[in-house]
Amino acid sequence: MLSRIKLRQLRLLIAVAEQGNILAAARQMGLTQPAVTKSLKDLEQDLGLELFKRSNRGVQPTIYGETLLRHARLVLAQLGYAGEELAELQSGSGGRVRVGTLLAASAYLLPAAIERLRISRPKVQVAIVQGTNDQLAAPLEDGELDFVVGRLPEFRHRKGLSQETLTDEAVWLVVRDGHPLLKSGSNLAFLELLNWDWILPPETTTLRRQIEKSFHDAEVEPPVPAIESVSYLSNRYLLIATDMIGVWPSQAVRDDMANGMLARLPLGLADAVGSVGVTKRREAALTPAAEALIQELRAVAADL
Template sequence: MDLPRLLDGRLKLRHLVLMDALSKQRSVVGAAASLHVTQPVATRSLHELEEILGVQLYERGPRGVTPTVYGEAFTEHARAVLAQLNQASRHVGELADAARGTVVVGTHLAGSNVLLPAAIARLKAERPLLTVVVREGTPESLLIELEAGRIDLIIGRLTAPSSESVTRTPLYHESVQLVVRAEHPLAAKRELGLGELLDYPWILPGVETALRRELEEFFTRHGVPLPENRVECTSFLTVRHLLLETDVIAALPTLIPREDMRLTTLPVTLEHVGHSVGITLSAGRRLSPSGLALVTELRSVSATMADK
C-alpha cells in the first residue's frame, strides 16, 4: 500500500472510529446507532475509507457486513491508533494532576472475587482520588476492549502464552472445584460419583471459554454426558446468587467458596482442570501511571495467594 494514501489528509479519525464500530456491530445500521450518526453518514464514510485504501473492507450481505482480509487487518491498526490516542489523553491529564487519574480494568470470574478487590482497596488507600473502573466480560470480549484501548489491563485466567499483541504475566495458580450452597442436599456427602450430580441443575461457563472446554473434556473422560439442566453464565454476581438460593452445582475457582462460609465444595476431584490467574496487557502500549500503580498492588496481593 502506498504510504502517502494514509498521510495525504483524507484519512480522518472518524474513519478509524467507524472501523472499530463496524467490526463490533457487524452492521452499518448498528455501527451508525452506536456512533449516533445516520446510516447514510456511516455508509458514506465507509465508501470514503475504501476509496482511500483502494480495497474492499467489508462484504455486504442481507444480515450485515463481514470484514474482508483487508478489513480485519485495517481494523487491528485502527484500534491500535485509537488506543494510543486514548492513552495519550489520559496520560497528559494525569501529568497535569498527579493525585488523580483513571485506570480501567477488565475482569472475568477468576481473580475478580479476592485479588482485584484487595488490590483496589490498597490502591485507594494510597491514592483516594484515583478512579478505578471495573468492567466484567468474557475473555474474548475483554481482549477486543484491550486492543482498542478502552481498558488498560485484564485480570483473570491465562489461557494462552504472550503474543505479539498481548503480554500475559501469571500471578498465582488456582484450582477449580465443584461448589454448592452449605445447605445443599449433597453437601454432607463424603463420597460422590459424577453421575450422582446429574440430577441437579448446573451452572457452566459459556461455550467460548477455556474452562467450558476443559469441563466438557472432563465429562467425556468419565463417560458422563454434559448436564442437560444447566445455566450458562460467567457473571460472578449471578452465579453466587443462584448458588445461595437454589440447588445448582457450579465449577468455580477455589478461592470463591473459601471466602464465603455460605458455600462449600463437593468431594469430586476435577483433575486437569485448573488455571493460572494473571495480568494481560497490550504489548504495544505503555501503561499510564494509574495503571502501573494498580499493577503494583496486584503483584503485592498475589504474592500472598500462591498455590491456593
C-alpha cells in the same frame, strides 16, 4: 499511503462500520450523508483500496477495511490514553483504568487490589468489564481495555498479547451448606452429580473444558447446565438459595465457606489448579494508573 489520513476519517471509518449504514453514521457524527460519502471516497482514493462493499442492505467492511479498522481503533485508543496520562501527570494521582475480569479474579483479587490502589491514588477511576476470555479478547486487542485479569486461557501465546502469572488457584465443586450431596462424604461419585441442576461457564472457557474432562475421565457424560453464566453475583445467589451445583475458583468462595453459606463437595477435578494472571497487549504502553493497579494485583497475589 497513510500519511494523508486524518483522525476525523478514522472516527468516520469506525462509525460507518459500527452502524453498517452511511446515513446512520452521518447522524452519529453530526454530518450530512453526502459529506460522509465524499470523505469515504476520498479515503479510498488516497489508499487505492476499497474499504467497504455497498449494497441495498447497507455497507460491510472489506478485508482492507477490517484491517484499517483494527488499527484505527488502536490509534484512537492510544491517543485517549495519551490524554489521560498527561492529565495524570498534571494532577499527580488521577487517571483511569479499564480492566476486564473473569470470575477467578472478580471476587477477591481485583477488588482487594483496587482497595489498595485507592489508598495511594485516591483520584483514580477504574472501569470494570466482566466476561470470558473469548468475550474480552477483542476489546483488549482493540485498545478498549488496558488489560484483563483472571484465569489465564489455554492459548498462552496469542499474537500481540502477553501474559503474566500472578498465582495458581484451585477450582472446587460448590453447593449450599446443608446440601443433600454433602451427606455422601468421601463416597460421593460423579454419576450422582447428574441428578442435580448445574451452573457452568460457557463451553468456550478453559474452566468448562476442565469440568468436562473430569467427567470423561470418570467415564460419565458431563452435565448439561441449567444455567450458563460467569456472573459472580447471580451464581452466588443461585447456589445459596437452591440445590444447584457450581464450579468456582477457591478464592471466590472462601468467605462464604467461612461464613457457613457454601460448602465444597469432596470430589476433585482434573487439572484442578489453574494459573490466574494478567493479559495485556504486548507492544502497548500502559498508563501510570494501569501500571499501578497491576503492581497492586501482584502484591495481593503474593499474600494469597
